Amino acid sequence: MKEKIESIKSVALLAIEQATTSSGLNDVRVRFLGKSGEITSLMKLLGTVSKEERPAMGKALNDVRVQIESALDAKTAVVEESEKQARLAAEAVDVTLPGKTSAKGSLHPLTLVREDILRVFLGMGFSVAEGPEIESDLYNFQLLNVPKDHPARDMQDTFYVNDNFVLRTHTSPMQARIMTTTQPPIRVVIPGRVYRSDDDASHSPIFHQIEGLAVDKHITVGDLEGCLQTFAEQMFSSDTRIRLRPSYFPFTEPSVEVDVTCAICHGKGCRVCKGTGWVEILGAGIVNPAVLEMCGIDSKEYSGFAFGLGLERIAMIKYGIPNIKLFYENDVRFLEQFN
Ligand code: PHE
Numbered sequence: 001m002k003e004k005i006e007s008i009k010s011v012a013l014l015a016i017e018q019a020t021t022s023s024g025l026n027d028v029r030v031r032f033l034g035k036s037g038e039i040t041s042l043m044k045l046l047g048t049v050s051k052e053e054r055p056a057m058g059k060a061l062n063d064v065r066v067q068i069e070s071a072l073d074a075k076t077a078v079v080e081e082s083e084k085q086a087r088l089a090a091e092a093v094d095v096t097l098p099g100k101t102s103a104k105g106s107l108h109p110l111t112l113v114r115e116d117i118l119r120v121f122l123g124m125g126f127s128v129a130e131g132p133e134i135e136s137d138l139y140n141f142q143l144l145n146v147p148k149d150h151p152a153r154d155m156q157d158t159f160y161v162n163d164n165f166v167l168r169t170h171t172s173p174m175q176a177r178i179m180t181t182t183q184p185p186i187r188v189v190i191p192g193r194v195y196r197s198d199d200d201a202s203h204s205p206i207f208h209q210i211e212g213l214a215v216d217k218h219i220t221v222g223d224l225e226g227c228l229q230t231f232a233e234q235m236f237s238s239d240t241r242i243r244l245r246p247s248y249f250p251f252t253e254p255s256v257e258v259d260v261t262c263a264i265c266h267g268k269g270c271r272v273c274k275g276t277g278w279v280e281i282l283g284a285g286i287v288n289p290a291v292l293e294m295c296g297i298d299s300k301e302y303s304g305f306a307f308g309l310g311l312e313r314i315a316m317i318k319y320g321i322p323n324i325k326l327f328y329e330n331d332v333r334f335l336e337q338f339n
Contacts, residue, residue: 001042001049001057008038009064016071022083025076032068039065106339110208110327113315114191117210120234121189124227126212129190131174137164139173143180143294144251152250157197159205167195171211172251175287175306178213179295184302186215191311201323208311215287215297215304221254224284224305228258232281236263236318243278252285252306263317272320279317282309 012032019025032038042061049057107115118128137148146152156169174190190211199205214223225244232240240263244256259280262273269275284307289299312324319338321327326334 001045001053002060005042005057005060005064008032008042009067012038012064012068013071016068016075019075020079022076022079025072025079029072033065033072039068104339106335108327108335109315109319109321109338110311112338113318114208114210114311116235117231117309117311117314118189118191120231121212123234124187124230126187126189126214129174129178129188130192131168131171131177131190133168133193133195134161134165135168135173137166139176140166140168140170143176143291144172145288145290145294146250150250159195159197168192169196170194170308171209172306172308174211175213175251176291176295179215179292179297184215184217184297184304186213186304188213201325202313202316204312204324204328206328207324210309210311212284212307212309213287213304214306215292215302217302219286219303219305221256221286221305224256224286224307227305228282228284228307232260235314236260237266239266241267244284247283247285249283249285251288251291252283253288255283255285258282258284258307260317264320272317281314281317282307284308 012028015028015031016025019028030037033040039061046054046058046061122128140158141150141153142148158169159167161167171190171192171194174188174192178186178188178190190213192209192211193206194209195206196203197205212227214227221244225242229242232242239261241261243259245259247255247257249255257280259278261267262270262277262279264270264272265277267277269277273279284305287304287306289303292299292302292304312327315321315327316324
């Protein structure tokens with residue numbers, strides 16, 4: 001039994017020395033000190049040893065048990081500490097890494113430009129109104145001095161819903177809607193979506209306009225020009241100039257097309273203005289007296305001016321955007337530039 005104890009001792013101490021993990025050490029503990037472990041089994045055999053030898057054997061066995069236990073405890077402490085260090089190293093957080101930022105949304109460039117434009121006109125005393133996108137022929141054309149079969153209908157490629165309704169081709173029908181229901185003075189701007197069967201790099205079948213209408217006593221072309229000059233300065237830059245060119249719209253007389261000095265080259269000539277230094281931004285004119293009368297406003301007492309501008313066009317000029325389709329693709333790389 002004496003040799004047996006000695007050999008268990010050296011096997012156990014070697015196993016402890018070789019163990020490198022806490023679970024390995026636990027196996028050693030079970031193998032020698034567990035319920036049916038080798039030391040425990042010898043303890044049970046003590047009863048078979050002679051009375052004289054029993055105390056010495058018991059003491060020897062107990063000493064070995066204590067040695068194995070303390071060796072196990074010492075090694076366990078070491079292994080657990082290194083396991084803890086390894087775990088801490090693996091779980092370490094690098095506080096110098098950049099944080100996760102949540103992407104912030106931004107307003108669409110067309111929304112930004114619309115708000116900019118409306119702000120300018122609100123500052124000049126205009127109010128804002130909106131109207132239907134499916135519009136009757138009466139408001140979209142007839143009350144704007146474009147009777148059925150009038151050749152001016154060809155100016156706008158129209159989507160017809162049926163014989164009497166169209167997708168509005170411009171925001172001008174709101175002029176008629178407002179003038180038939182409101183007595184002057186009128187100062188209103190009308191933003192909205194409009195539709196035309198037209199599709200290329202600068203035209204989209206769905207686009208946006210802002211209509212302007214002022215009706216009062218003694219309104220002249222000078223009022224129109226002053227209003228639009230102020231708009232151009234505030235929208236683009238204080239050195240921006242406008243010019244009026246004669247044009248034709250059935251609902252204004254006289255009619256003009258309005259150009260601004262190019263926002264990109266400030267009039268020197270560049271790609272955006274095709275070398276002319278000027279870009280067209282809107283159509284306008286003095287409200288045709290025939291329209292005033294059709295809408296129930298006395299054209300001897302009142303006169304007015306109106307204008308209609310394309311939002312996409314203004315945004316393209318302001319930001320130098322080459323293709324109208326960029327507004328509708330919702331490519332984040334495009335949109336985030338307006339953050
Ligand atoms: N409605 C015209 C268009 O879409 C623009 C316009 C509005 C012209 C008001 C004159 C007056 O082309």
